[in-house]
Amino acid sequence: MSTLSPSNSPNPLIGVVMGSSSDWSTMQHAVQMLAHFGVAHEARVVSAHRMPDDLFAYAEQAGPRGLQAIIAGAGGAAHLPGMLAAKTTVPVLGVPVASRHLQGVDSLHSIVQMPKGVPVATFAIGDAGAANAALFAVSQLALHDPGLAARLQAFRAAQTEAARAMTLPV
Numbered sequence: 001m002s003t004l005s006p007s008n009s010p011n012p013l014i015g016v017v018m019g020s021s022s023d024w025s026t027m028q029h030a031v032q033m034l035a036h037f038g039v040a041h042e043a044r045v046v047s048a049h050r051m052p053d054d055l056f057a058y059a060e061q062a063g064p065r066g067l068q069a070i071i072a073g074a075g076g077a078a079h080l081p082g083m084l085a086a087k088t089t090v091p092v093l094g095v096p097v098a099s100r101h102l103q104g105v106d107s108l109h110s111i112v113q114m115p116k117g118v119p120v121a122t123f124a125i126g127d128a129g130a131a132n133a134a135l136f137a138v139s140q141l142a143l144h145d146p147g148l149a150a151r152l153q154a155f156r157a158a159q160t161e162a163a164r165a166m167t168l169p170v
């Protein structure tokens with residue numbers, strides 16, 4: 001499995017995986033958010049289609065390695081999040097990456113329409129979806145980490161202040 005992020009932690013709590021290095025411009029927003037909150041994470045390319053044995057190994061090892069969630073981004077026929085969810089009970093957060101021909105609607109439908117019994121929590125297409133998947137993972141970790149909960153509250157407060165300070169060119 002190839003490694004993309006220089007911030008890979010030796011004991012990651014959150015795994016960020018993507019089907020191709022071409023997904024990095026989107027998925028970097030998940031990694032940046034995890035880094036902002038100081039959450040130990042790793043980022044890797046793991047493709048269900050191109051590296052099926054690696055995908056199975058990653059999914060099988062996710063729980064034993066201590067991962068609390070996997071954020072999985074893919075575009076087009078985005079089977080990666082669903083196949084991870086099929087092989088692990090570690091929560092999978094799916095991020096549809098915008099595709100060249102169908103703008104990510106194909107990715108969204110591929111990820112969100114899971115059969116009953118094998119859930120993937122599906123986020124919005126693109127950069128905001130990647131960032132929100134990370135924020136969701138942070139929220140889950142914050143339930144058992146008061147320091148992280150305080151940082152999340154501060155993030156929300158800063159966001160509120162930034163929205164209140166918005167002005168219009170009129």
Ligand SMILES: Nc1c(C(=O)O)ncn1[C@@H]1O[C@H](COP(=O)(O)O)[C@@H](O)[C@H]1O
Pocket residue numbers: 018019020021022023046047048049050073074075076077078079080081097
């Ligand atoms: N959807 C998947 C999977 C998978 O689901 O296993 N593996 C690669 N891909 C996607 O193919 C698109 C094009 O990949 P390339 O740019 O490498 O040709 C990417 O958005 C990737 O997520």
